[in-house]
Amino acid sequence: MKKTLYLKFILAYFIFGVFSFIIVSVFVPNMTKEHLVREKAEALYSEATLISNTYATGLYTSETDLETVKTQLDFLAVYLDSTIRIINPSGRLVLDTNVPLNVEEVVMIENFDPTATAGSYYMVNDFFGSFDSEMLSVFAPITSNYMVKGYVVIHCDMNDIQASCNSMLNISYITMVILLLLSLIILIFFTEMVYIPLRKITYATEQYAAGNMHYEFQVESDDEIGYLAVCLNYMASQIASAEDDQKKFVANVSHDFRSPLTSIRGYLEAMIDGTIPPEQHEKYLGIVLNETERLTNLTNSLLTLNNLNTKGMMLNRTDFNINQIIRNTAASFEGTCRKKTIAIELVLTGDEMYVNADKDRIQQVLYNLIDNAIKFSHHDSVIRVETSLKKNKLFVSVKDTGIGIPKEDLKLIWDRFYKSDLSRGKDKKGTGLGLSIVKEIINCHNEHINVISTEGVGSEFIFSLPLSAKNDEED
Ligand code: ADP
Numbered sequence: 001m002k003k004t005l006y007l008k009f010i011l012a013y014f015i016f017g018v019f020s021f022i023i024v025s026v027f028v029p030n031m032t033k034e035h036l037v038r039e040k041a042e043a044l045y046s047e048a049t050l051i052s053n054t055y056a057t058g059l060y061t062s063e064t065d066l067e068t069v070k071t072q073l074d075f076l077a078v079y080l081d082s083t084i085r086i087i088n089p090s091g092r093l094v095l096d097t098n099v100p101l102n103v104e105e106v107v108m109i110e111n112f113d114p115t116a117t118a119g120s121y122y123m124v125n126d127f128f129g130s131f132d133s134e135m136l137s138v139f140a141p142i143t144s145n146y147m148v149k150g151y152v153v154i155h156c157d158m159n160d161i162q163a164s165c166n167s168m169l170n171i172s173y174i175t176m177v178i179l180l181l182l183s184l185i186i187l188i189f190f191t192e193m194v195y196i197p198l199r200k201i202t203y204a205t206e207q208y209a210a211g212n213m214h215y216e217f218q219v220e221s222d223d224e225i226g227y228l229a230v231c232l233n234y235m236a237s238q239i240a241s242a243e244d245d246q247k248k249f250v251a252n253v254s255h256d257f258r259s260p261l262t263s264i265r266g267y268l269e270a271m272i273d274g275t276i277p278p279e280q281h282e283k284y285l286g287i288v289l290n291e292t293e294r295l296t297n298l299t300n301s302l303l304t305l306n307n308l309n310t311k312g313m314m315l316n317r318t319d320f321n322i323n324q325i326i327r328n329t330a331a332s333f334e335g336t337c338r339k340k341t342i343a344i345e346l347v348l349t350g351d352e353m354y355v356n357a358d359k360d361r362i363q364q365v366l367y368n369l370i371d372n373a374i375k376f377s378h379h380d381s382v383i384r385v386e387t388s389l390k391k392n393k394l395f396v397s398v399k400d401t402g403i404g405i406p407k408e409d410l411k412l413i414w415d416r417f418y419k420s421d422l423s424r425g426k427d428k429k430g431t432g433l434g435l436s437i438v439k440e441i442i443n444c445h446n447e448h449i450n451v452i453s454t455e456g457v458g459s460e461f462i463f464s465l466p467l468s469a470k471n472d473e474e475d
Contacts, residue, residue: 006195013187017180024176032172033165040161041122041138044154047080048140052152056086056142059094060149066094070101083135083155087112089148091128114139114151124158134158197225204232213240252417256298256431260291294431301433304364305416308440315358315444319468322355322362322394323348326385329366333374340379344370347386354468355394361441362465368434369398369461375430376459377402393447393464401458410451414439438463 055072058064069086077084077097086095091112095101109128117123122138135155142150197219207215213236219229267284270276276284330344337344355362366385373383377400384399405413409420417432442449442463453459 005198006191009187009190009195013183016183020176020180024172028172029165029169032168033161036161036165036168037122037124037136037158040136040156044080044082044136044138044156045121045140047076048138048152048154051076051084051154052140052142056150056152057144059086060142060144066101066103070095070097073097080154081156081160085153085155086142086150087153088150089114094150114141127153127155131155136161193221193223194225197221197229201225201229201232204229204236208232208236208239213237213243249416252432253298253302256417257295260294264288264291298431298433301431301437304437305433305440308437308444315361317356318359319354319356319470320359321352322387322396322465323351323353325359325363326366326387326396329363329370330385332367333370336374340374340377342374342377342379343382345382345384347384349387349389349394353387353394354470355465356468357445357465358441361444365438365441365463366396366398368438372434372461373398373400373402373459376400389467392467394467395462395464397460397462399458399460404455404457404459405451405453406455410453413451 051073055064055069059066059069073084073086073095074097084095084097085093087093087109091109093107093109096107099107109130111128113128116128117139121140122136124134124136126133127135127137136158138154138156140152141148142152200217200219204215204217215236216233217229219226267276267288271281271284326346326348330346333344336342370383370385377383381401384397386397386399388395388397405420409418412418413420413435415432416436418435419430419432438461439449445465447464447466449461449463451459451461
């Protein structure tokens with residue numbers, strides 16, 4: 001079976017419980033018993049010393065008779081719930097509160113040795129075999145004229161001490177059980193705050209792994225787990241929208257490839273089966289050539305976009321004269337401009353203006369923008385390419401007085417494959433990829449591009465470029 005976090009936690013809880021129980025049942029009884037014995041011994045020792053200093057000394061100095069002492073000690077023994085004895089150093093039992101007084105009978109405690117306590121004032125045993133069960137025996141010597149005359153020994157039954165020890169232990173066990181039950185609260189917290197949210201997150205990741213990127217889930221907490229859930233949700237929604245974009249992209253590419261291919265095929269079939277007579281072949285082959293040119297454009301643009309995406313920030317930055325690049329690019333459109341009698345006016349800041357960027361890519365940006373400006377301009381118009389300096393940046397503007405872009409299309413023109421309805425008539429070869437490439441290149445440079453356009457009046461595209469330090473050297 002799969003070991004879940006929950007099972008592990010419960011296992012840890014039980015191990016904790018068992019260990020606590022073992023520790024409490026092994027160490028605590030010994031410690032409690034030792035403590036109770038020491039406490040009792042201390043109490044009895046002060047009693048024994050008191051007896052030795054008062055009644056017992058009187059006994060040896062013959063100030064008090066044995067009978068009186070016995071009566072008094074009997075009372076005291078009842079009060080202390082113990083047995084009091086007076087023993088001679090030889091081991092002869094002088095007095096025992098458990099036994100009636102009999103002067104004739106000599107009772108000896110075999111092997112009596114007061115030094116057997118090994119430095120302590122009490123011992124726990126059967127007191128040299130004189131008791132059947134274990135007793136706590138406390139010694140106090142009876143001295144007279146600096147001589148030990150005997151000992152006052154108080155015996156207390158260990159069973160009594162064990163009984164009070166047991167009742168104390170019961171309290172410890174009950175406390176431990178209560179603590180264990182209280183620590184169940186941790187288990188409940190863990191279930192609510194970690195286990196259930198983790199289950200939700202695991203289920204969600206399983207859904208995502210199975211491809212259900214639109215699966216949504218909620219974890220009601222604002223801690224790390226809640227944050228993880230929000231991040232996961234966000235990641236899934238991003239992947240889902242990337243997937244949607246991908247699908248749209250493939251659909252657009254297929255569509256844009258299919259239409260020229262269909263028309264090429266149509267014309268060629270018509271030529272082969274004679275629908276188009278041979279004298280018109282040249283005209284239709286021209287159309288076919290145009291269509292293949294469109295396909296080449298489309299493939300090139302797709303490759304450029306793909307390179308930009310995969311290479312990301314891999315730009316070949318150099319310091320170059322942007323004025324020169326603008327002049328060269330504008331010159332490359334000379335033929336097209338002549339056909340439409342369009343003039344390109346260049347208003348450039350300085351003779352030379354150095355920027356730090358990827359020269360080839362910026363040339364492509366200029367090419368795409370001027371190409372669009374020409375495509376969407378009317379005959380006999382002027383396109384103006386202007387540069388200006390502002391806040392350590394160079395701004396390049398490509399402005400035309402063409403058809404303009406409808407307001408609602410302004411945001412969409414940067415999307416891949418977007419062509420506005422207005423433009424379709426003017427530009428049959430357009431792929432709708434030119435501006436996406438432009439935007440991608442400018443973004444890679446961490447710069448900005450903007451468009452200002454009014455339908456029927458014209459459009460202006462402005463982008464920024466970082467100036468090169470070379471300009472200062474030139475000065
Ligand atoms: P295309 O290669 O088809 O021109 P672009 O991405 O370059 O694709 O442009 C997308 C759309 O933006 C064009 O189809 C057109 O509708 C609009 N557009 C771009 N430049 C201009 C412009 N200078 N004047 C008017 N419309 C433009």
